[in-house]
Amino acid sequence: MIYSTGSYPKFLNAVDINGDGKPDIIVVNYVSNNVGVLLNTGNGTFSAQTTYLTGTGPFGLAITDVNGDGKPDIIVVNSGSNNVGVLLNIGSGTFSAQTTYSTGSNPGCVAAADANGDGKTDIIVANLASNNTGIIFTGQMTYSTGSYP
Incomplete structure (x- = not known):
């Protein structure tokens, strides 16, 4: 099986992001400036990617629970923007828009x-x-928690 991604997929990881016990695919699309999420639908098949905008030139990623809610979040390095973006898992395999944090010049890993x-x-x-x-x-x-947390 072959699945479409964005332009110049640079790095990927396989982690269960929606809590169904099956590994999903998270791919960094360098030229498209986004992260693609392909959910595992079972029997080795995956959904078409859902994309989330990143900064310029996303280069690598890490998947971990950043905010302590028990759900894996996406951390992406944006080499052209000189920052890292954190995309929080908001449930069911979906993510918030990235929050960015400044880095040194040309972050790569x-x-x-x-x-x-x-x-x-x-x-x-x-x-x-x-x-x-x-x-x-x-x-x-x-x-951010929204209005009146």
């Missing part, structure tokens, strides 16, 4: 781990043109 031992997942970014690695501590982030 991203990982997620609890770097400071506070029990929250942090974002670790390798910045290719800056020749450095940066850590974004998610325990210090706030997320």
Whole structure:
């Protein structure tokens, strides 16, 4: 089986994002400037991709629960925009628009781990043109909840 993606798929991961116990496909489409989500429909078949806008030149991704709600979220490095985008899983395999955080120049790789031992997942970014690695501590982030949370 072959499934269509955006232009120049650069990186992918397979993780159950909608809680049905089956691995779904998340792909970074570099030239299309988006992330595609292909939900596993069973028997090795997948839905057509649903896309979510990213910054310029998405290059890599990590999948982890960023906000502690038990659902896997998407972290994407936007190499041309010099930032990382966090797309929160809002349920049923759908995601919010990205919230961006500045990085060094030309971020190329991203990982997620609890770097400071506070029990929250942090974002670790390798910045290719800056020749450095940066850590974004998610325990210090706030997320929009809408009106009157």
